[in-house]
Amino acid sequence: MLNRVLVANRGEIATRIIRECKDNSIETVAVYSEADKNSLHVILADRGVCIGAAPSSQSYLNVGNIIESAKNTGCDGIHPGFGFLSENPDFARICEEEGIEFIGPSPDVIGKLGDKSQAKKTMRAAGVPVVPGSEGAVSTMEEARQIASEVGFPVLLKAAAGGGGRGMRVAETLEEIESAYNEASMEAEKCFDDGRIYVEKLIRNPRHVEFQILADKFGNVIHLGERNCSIQRRNQKMLEEAPDFALSEEMRISMGTDAVKAAKAAGYENAGTVEFIVNGDDYYFIEMNTRLQVEHPITEMITGVNIVREQLRIASGLPLEFAQEDIKFSGHAIECRINAEDIFNDFSPSPGRVNFLHFPVGNQVRVESALYSGCDISPFYDSMAAKIIVCGNTRLEAVRRMRRALEETVIKGIKTTLPIQHLIMYNREFLRGNYDTGFVEKNMAELLKLYEEAGGKDESLQ
Ligand code: ADP
Ligand code: ADP
Numbered sequence: 001m002l003n004r005v006l007v008a009n010r011g012e013i014a015t016r017i018i019r020e021c022k023d024n025s026i027e028t029v030a031v032y033s034e035a036d037k038n039s040l041h042v043i044l045a046d047r048g049v050c051i052g053a054a055p056s057s058q059s060y061l062n063v064g065n066i067i068e069s070a071k072n073t074g075c076d077g078i079h080p081g082f083g084f085l086s087e088n089p090d091f092a093r094i095c096e097e098e099g100i101e102f103i104g105p106s107p108d109v110i111g112k113l114g115d116k117s118q119a120k121k122t123m124r125a126a127g128v129p130v131v132p133g134s135e136g137a138v139s140t141m142e143e144a145r146q147i148a149s150e151v152g153f154p155v156l157l158k159a160a161a162g163g164g165g166r167g168m169r170v171a172e173t174l175e176e177i178e179s180a181y182n183e184a185s186m187e188a189e190k191c192f193d194d195g196r197i198y199v200e201k202l203i204r205n206p207r208h209v210e211f212q213i214l215a216d217k218f219g220n221v222i223h224l225g226e227r228n229c230s231i232q233r234r235n236q237k238m239l240e241e242a243p244d245f246a247l248s249e250e251m252r253i254s255m256g257t258d259a260v261k262a263a264k265a266a267g268y269e270n271a272g273t274v275e276f277i278v279n280g281d282d283y284y285f286i287e288m289n290t291r292l293q294v295e296h297p298i299t300e301m302i303t304g305v306n307i308v309r310e311q312l313r314i315a316s317g318l319p320l321e322f323a324q325e326d327i328k329f330s331g332h333a334i335e336c337r338i339n340a341e342d343i344f345n346d347f348s349p350s351p352g353r354v355n356f357l358h359f360p361v362g363n364q365v366r367v368e369s370a371l372y373s374g375c376d377i378s379p380f381y382d383s384m385a386a387k388i389i390v391c392g393n394t395r396l397e398a399v400r401r402m403r404r405a406l407e408e409t410v411i412k413g414i415k416t417t418l419p420i421q422h423l424i425m426y427n428r429e430f431l432r433g434n435y436d437t438g439f440v441e442k443n444m445a446e447l448l449k450l451y452e453e454a455g456g457k458d459e460s461l462q
C-alpha cells in the first residue's frame, strides 16, 4: 500500500479519506486554507499544511502549493476527493511527472472523459447507447439550430466541460436556441473557463441511474450495481438510493454490462461512475465521472465493498480482490445530502457557526461529516455539510430508518435542507418508488408549504 497520502480536499470527503487511510495504516497529510485552520480534516490528519487564503483559487485549486506540500512532506500519493482538482487532467499529469501517485485514472483518460461531448463519441463507438444529439461540441449557433431541428425539440444545450448541474439550458423551440445557447455558454465560461456547448435531445423526466465502476491496473473492470439519483434540484442531486426501484433484471444486466464496456473503452483505472438517464425501457449514457462520487456510501452499504479502500489498493498497484460474480447485493440504502442552505430563501447558502450538534446513531445508520459542535461553516465553499446514510433489508425499512435518523439529527446555528428530505420520506410518490428527475420541481412548493404549516419557519419552535 501507499505510505503517505496527501488529501487535496476539505469537508466531509476529506475526513472520509483520512479515516480510510488510518484504517489501512497509511499516514495522512491534510491541506487547508486559512479559513479552514480549525477544520476537522486538519485535526484528524497526521499533519496539516496551510496552502493559502480562503478563496479556492488560492488554496484548494492552487496546484503549485499542493504539489509542493506533497513533496515537502514525503507523500507518495494524492487523493483529490471530488470537486476541486479531482477531474483536472493537468493536476493528474503534474502528479505523475513528480512521481506521486494520483489516486484516480490517468491524465489522458480524465481529459478524454472530461469533455462530455467527446466522451459520448467514445461511448457510441463502443456500442453504448447515448442521448441523440451533436457529434462533439457545436461551433456555431447555426449548427446548434440545425442539430436541434434534426433530433427534435425540446433539446438541452450542455457545457462540454460541465459538472455540478451547471452550464445546462433547455430550448423548447427553435426561437429559444439563441438565449439557451448564450446562457449555457456564459455560465460554462464563468464556471469552467470553457464555453463550448453540445446539443442533446431533452428526455422528459427520466430517471437518473448510474453504475459504480472499479478498475485496477491489470485490466480487471467490475461494476458495483446502480444508484438512483433522480431527486435533483436544478440538476444537482439531493438524495440517492440503491438499488434503483424500477429496473428490471434484464435492464440491470444490460446497463451494468454497458457500464463496464464504457470503462474498458476509455481505458479506465480506479473508481468511476457511468451515468445514464432512463426512460421506460430505454437508457442513454450521459457522462462518466472520473472520481469518487458523493453518494458512494450507498453502494458500500448494499455491496459491503469499501470503495475508498479499493481506490487506495488500486493506486498502490494491487489487483481487485473480487470478480464480478463475487459482488452480491443485499438490502436497500438511502443517502440524504444535508446542505447548509436556507430552504425558504431559494436554497441560498447558510454559513455560520454550528453551536450544537447531534447526529443519529444505531443499527445500519452511517454519517459522513466534518462537522463538530462549535465548528464554522465557511461561506467560501460548497454548502454540503453532512451525508446521512441508512440501510434496511427492504426499501420500506430503509425509509423508516431514514425518517428516524433525520428526526434524531440536531444541527443548531445554521439552516439546512434536512426538513425537505424528511418530508420526502413521507411523500406518496416517493414511497411508491414512482418518481423521476421532475420530482423536486413538481413537489417542492408543496413540501415547503407543509413544513411552513408545521411551524418550520418559526425559529422559536425549533
Ligand atoms: P456527484 O458526485 O454525484 O456527481 P456532484 O456533482 O454534486 O455529485 O459532486 C461534485 C460537486 O461537489 C462539485 O461540483 C462541487 O460543487 C462539490 N464539492 C467539491 N468539493 C466538495 C467538498 N469538499 N465537500 C462538498 N462538496 C464538494
Ligand atoms: P453534470 O455534469 O452537471 O452532472 P449531467 O450531464 O450528468 O451533468 O446531467 C445532470 C442531470 O441533468 C441529469 O442527472 C439529468 O437529471 C439532467 N439531464 C442531463 N442530460 C439530460 C437529457 N438529455 N435529458 C434530460 N435530462 C438530462
Ligand code: MG
Residues within 6 Å of the ligand: 164, 275, 287
Ligand atoms: Mg452528472
